[in-house]
Amino acid sequence: MKQVIAIDGPSGSGKTTIAKLIAEELGFNYLDTGALYRAVAMALIKNKIRPEDTDDKLRDILKETLVTFNNGRVFLNGQDVSEDIRSKEIDHYSSVFSARKIVRDFLLDAQREAALHNDLVVEGRDTTTVVFPDAKKKIFLDASVEERAKRRYLQFRGQGIDITMDEAKMNITERDKRDASRDIAPLRIAEEALLIDSSNLSIEQVKNNIIEFVRTTR
Numbered sequence: 001m002k003q004v005i006a007i008d009g010p011s012g013s014g015k016t017t018i019a020k021l022i023a024e025e026l027g028f029n030y031l032d033t034g035a036l037y038r039a040v041a042m043a044l045i046k047n048k049i050r051p052e053d054t055d056d057k058l059r060d061i062l063k064e065t066l067v068t069f070n071n072g073r074v075f076l077n078g079q080d081v082s083e084d085i086r087s088k089e090i091d092h093y094s095s096v097f098s099a100r101k102i103v104r105d106f107l108l109d110a111q112r113e114a115a116l117h118n119d120l121v122v123e124g125r126d127t128t129t130v131v132f133p134d135a136k137k138k139i140f141l142d143a144s145v146e147e148r149a150k151r152r153y154l155q156f157r158g159q160g161i162d163i164t165m166d167e168a169k170m171n172i173t174e175r176d177k178r179d180a181s182r183d184i185a186p187l188r189i190a191e192e193a194l195l196i197d198s199s200n201l202s203i204e205q206v207k208n209n210i211i212e213f214v215r216t217t218r
């Protein structure tokens with residue numbers, strides 16, 4: 001395994017933006033594991049799978065599903081779905097289906113393979129705890145619910161998606177609860193992780209904190 005810098009945190013904490021910048025600065029590859037879960041959720045919904053369906057039903061669809069991540073883009077069965085996975089519906093279902101063991105197992109090897117030949121910055125919910133427990137550096141990126149809801153609101157508005165601040169806050173709160181309370185690989189702070197609260201920090205400040213942590217600690 002090559003060097004891995006793993007960043008976990010709740011939705012809207014800024015992981016994706018920060019991880020991309022860190023990877024660029026260090027010349028590492030970058031992997032957005034949330035995008036993989038989103039693409040899987042999209043495959044399941046397209047095939048009319050419901051959250052209450054059995055593992056066997058999910059397995060039938062997963063057998064026919066190929067999810068890949070390349071150069072910041074995510075592909076579902078060869079089709080670039082990078083924009084389509086950023087909808088309110090996929091926000092919800094990616095959180096729901098990611099609580100299923102069969103879905104997590106399906107994506108585990110693909111995530112680990114990303115660090116076989118390239119140094120990697122990876123971000124998600126369990127990259128510091130389950131996927132890369134031996135990562136060289138671990139970071140937990142957080143921010144207040146209000147700040148994360150504001151970011152989500154602005155992101156959706158920027159995409160032309162209609163949403164109110166209240167809805168954005170509900171969306172974030174609901175996903176926080178589900179992602180942190182599930183039985184398998186819940187979101188939690190790894191023991192050795194550097195904890196950063198980005199509520200009152202600029203993107204540049206968060207990036208610099210992490211770069212300093214990576215360069216100055218062993």
Ligand code: DC
Nearest residue numbers: 011033034037094095098124125126
């Ligand atoms: O980071 P994101 O919001 O794009 O992730 C979408 C959903 O995928 C999130 O609600 C929980 C799930 N997820 C996960 O369970 N484990 C990861 N490593 C990344 C995301």
